[in-house]
Amino acid sequence: MMRILIVGSAGLLGSYLYRYGKSKNHEMAGLSRSASPYTDIQGDATDFEWLGRQVKGAKCDIVVNTLKFKGSTDECEARKEECWKANFLVPEKLAALQKELGFGLVQVSTDWVFDGTKSGNYAVGDVPYPRNFYAFSKYAAELAVAGCSKYMILRTTGLFGHERPARNFMARFLENAKAGRQFDGATDQVSQPISALALSGIIIGLAGKGRWNATYHTTGPDLVSRLELAQAFAAHFGFPKNLVRPVTSSARAIYIPKQVAMDISGTEKALGRKIEGIGEMLGELDAFEKQG
Numbered sequence: 001m002m003r004i005l006i007v008g009s010a011g012l013l014g015s016y017l018y019r020y021g022k023s024k025n026h027e028m029a030g031l032s033r034s035a036s037p038y039t040d041i042q043g044d045a046t047d048f049e050w051l052g053r054q055v056k057g058a059k060c061d062i063v064v065n066t067l068k069f070k071g072s073t074d075e076c077e078a079r080k081e082e083c084w085k086a087n088f089l090v091p092e093k094l095a096a097l098q099k100e101l102g103f104g105l106v107q108v109s110t111d112w113v114f115d116g117t118k119s120g121n122y123a124v125g126d127v128p129y130p131r132n133f134y135a136f137s138k139y140a141a142e143l144a145v146a147g148c149s150k151y152m153i154l155r156t157t158g159l160f161g162h163e164r165p166a167r168n169f170m171a172r173f174l175e176n177a178k179a180g181r182q183f184d185g186a187t188d189q190v191s192q193p194i195s196a197l198a199l200s201g202i203i204i205g206l207a208g209k210g211r212w213n214a215t216y217h218t219t220g221p222d223l224v225s226r227l228e229l230a231q232a233f234a235a236h237f238g239f240p241k242n243l244v245r246p247v248t249s250s251a252r253a254i255y256i257p258k259q260v261a262m263d264i265s266g267t268e269k270a271l272g273r274k275i276e277g278i279g280e281m282l283g284e285l286d287a288f289e290k291q292g
Contacts, residue, residue: 003027005060008067010036013196020200046085048093055097064106076134087137092144107145110138111157116257123263124215131255153215158193177239185227186249190259192219195281211270217262222277236282
């Protein structure tokens with residue numbers, strides 16, 4: 001059994017990780033600014049003195065930092081100070097605490113550390129080139145965490161799952177589809193999405209096997225556009241395919257990596273299994289929700 005503290009436990013990934021860890025008989029503790037069923041310690045993680053006291057008091061084996069700037073990636077450009085505080089200064093503080101206390105630190109990062117111009121799959125060792133402030137702040141956090149004595153950096157993308165209020169792509173699709181509203185799916189934004197539940201399983205799996213001091217690409221195996229992903233949601237949940245309207249992301253104010261294909265073979269080797277595809281992830285989400 002591992003004792004795991006989740007920073008940002010009320011968010012999409014934090015809440016799924018909390019529930020998944022409990023289902024595997026690990027001792028989970030959640031820290032968040034927001035009250036939720038997954039918040040055991042409520043407060044502001046950007047109050048660094050307070051954060052330090054809570055982490056020290058938790059006496060955990062592992063800290064998983066799922067916290068990120070709450071606004072959109074576009075809003076990061078206009079609210080750089082807030083973005084920097086959440087996306088860089090919090091992991092920097094956690095890295096300092098790791099060096100003092102020795103717990104394993106898991107930092108969730110993004111595939112957007114790459115600019116999406118490579119024709120093939122990005123390997124872990126490829127040179128990052130963040131092209132917007134959100135991506136820059138996440139890469140800076142990677143550099144801070146990589147100096148720890150026991151760390152894990154997970155580059156992921158397109159997290160989806162059930163969520164209230166609806167913030168992630170799947171939850172927003174379902175909210176619109178249930179109301180009979182059309183939903184936009186970009187044809188020119190291509191990545192390898194993963195469910196929050198599947199990523200939770202990867203985190204617990206890698207930590208349980210002691211796969212520390214490495215960076216992992218933790219995406220799904222299916223390279224799809226946002227349009228194709230929304231169509232997959234429509235098919236799975238029984239909504240008409242024509243509810244999804246094709247659009248382009250060219251109107252976005254920030255640089256968006258158009259296609260980021262990630263090499264996940266190292267992650268699968270470390271896990272000792274394949275990462276499931278979108279259809280299997282959706283089935284697993286259904287089964288997990290039925291468990292309560």
